Amino acid sequence: MTALDTDALGAWVREFARAVTEHRDELTELDSAIGDADHGTNMDRGMTAAVAALDATPPADAAALLKTVAMTMISKVGGTSGPLYGTFFLRMSGAVGDGSPAAFAAAFRAGVEGVVARGKAEPGDKTLLDALLPAADALTEAVGAGQGLDTALRAAADAAAKGRDSVTPLVARKGRASYLGERSAGHVDPGAASAVLLVEAAATTLARS
Amino acid sequence: MAQVGIVVVSHSRPLAEAAVELARQMLPGSTVPIEVAAGTDDGGLGTDAVAVSAAITAADSGDGVLVLMDLGSAVMSAETALELLDEDVRARVLLSPAPLVEGLVGAAVVAAGGADRDRVAAEALRGLAPKQAHLGG
Numbered sequence: 001m002t003a004l005d006t007d008a009l010g011a012w013v014r015e016f017a018r019a020v021t022e023h024r025d026e027l028t029e030l031d032s033a034i035g036d037a038d039h040g041t042n043m044d045r046g047m048t049a050a051v052a053a054l055d056a057t058p059p060a061d062a063a064a065l066l067k068t069v070a071m072t073m074i075s076k077v078g079g080t081s082g083p084l085y086g087t088f089f090l091r092m093s094g095a096v097g098d099g100s101p102a103a104f105a106a107a108f109r110a111g112v113e114g115v116v117a118r119g120k121a122e123p124g125d126k127t128l129l130d131a132l133l134p135a136a137d138a139l140t141e142a143v144g145a146g147q148g149l150d151t152a153l154r155a156a157a158d159a160a161a162k163g164r165d166s167v168t169p170l171v172a173r174k175g176r177a178s179y180l181g182e183r184s185a186g187h188v189d190p191g192a193a194s195a196v197l198l199v200e201a202a203a204t205t206l207a208r209s
Numbered sequence: 210m211a212q213v214g215i216v217v218v219s220h221s222r223p224l225a226e227a228a229v230e231l232a233r234q235m236l237p238g239s240t241v242p243i244e245v246a247a248g249t250d251d252g253g254l255g256t257d258a259v260a261v262s263a264a265i266t267a268a269d270s271g272d273g274v275l276v277l278m279d280l281g282s283a284v285m286s287a288e289t290a291l292e293l294l295d296e297d298v299r300a301r302v303l304l305s306p307a308p309l310v311e312g313l314v315g316a317a318v319v320a321a322g323g324a325d326r327d328r329v330a331a332e333a334l335r336g337l338a339p340k341q342a343h344l345g346g
Contacts, residue, residue: 078255
């Protein structure tokens with residue numbers, strides 16, 4: 001059984017932070033089209049601070065690592081992505097399990113359910129959930145079918161990207177973008193775009209662990 | 210006499226502090242606890258759930274806390290802050306859907322008079338009534 005230990009999850013978080021920094025301007029540009037133009041800078045501030053917090057105080061275990069990321073995100077991001085991503089990592093932290101792929105899939109789903117509870121969004125509202133929910137489904141299904149973690153995470157990342165793209169034509173029903181009504185249609189949702197980076201980072205780091 | 214605390218959550222620290230100043234003007238000599246959790250720690254616009262939970266703890270003297278918010282992430286940060294509190298404190302906290310400025314002034318006045326939490330919350334919700342009556346809305 002593959003071990004998803006503290007080092008592996010740390011590598012995931014660091015790769016997500018790196019990807020957020022790399023795509024910071026792009027995320028902000030997406031948000032300037034349909035929101036308040038801060039998603040890239042907010043996420044970058046939060047994830048950069050999360051990595052700094054992990055460096056400052058190396059976590060004792062996987063749950064502590066995810067909790068540090070959670071608390072940093074809810075404190076430092078500033079916008080709604082702080083409570084949303086923070087709750088994702090907080091609920092994952094409480095469900096981390098034995099480090100097996102099945103436990104990781106269950107913890108990931110617990111995190112996504114935390115985002116559902118926090119944001120009260122539904123599929124098709126054009127939010128990060130439109131990437132996270134299909135990713136959780138694909139991950140659970142692939143792991144449940146006995147596929148390796150690399151295959152399962154690739155399926156999850158592909159499902160997240162497909163979910164992000166599926167809501168681009170839709171009108172946003174949550175957050176600042178919902179004030180724009182029809183004008184939000186045709187734009188990529190910034191939250192769904194950053195959520196794809198999160199799952200893609202898992203596919204590129206955890207599959208090797 | 211109850212001492213209900215009030216917490217103001219806003220994206221902007223100047224906005225929150227000005228709202229508190231406006232409310233305090235109505236309360237000469239009052240020590241009603243009003244705490245602010247507003248802005249990012251680098252002085253920008255944003256909300257911080259950890260700061261909100263600390264403000265709630267500071268405002269709480271055991272008789273309950275009413276939390277007033279502006280919009281968007283202020284609401285989600287306030288909800289997240291509840292998760293960070295001890296259960297006994299959380300049970301005393303109420304997040305108010307009242308308008309921030311009007312709700313704060315109304316709530317602060319009755320809190321200073323020693324009203325209990327539910328009475329303070331009800332007064333916050335009535336915050337728009339004088340303006341609506343005046344404008345015929």
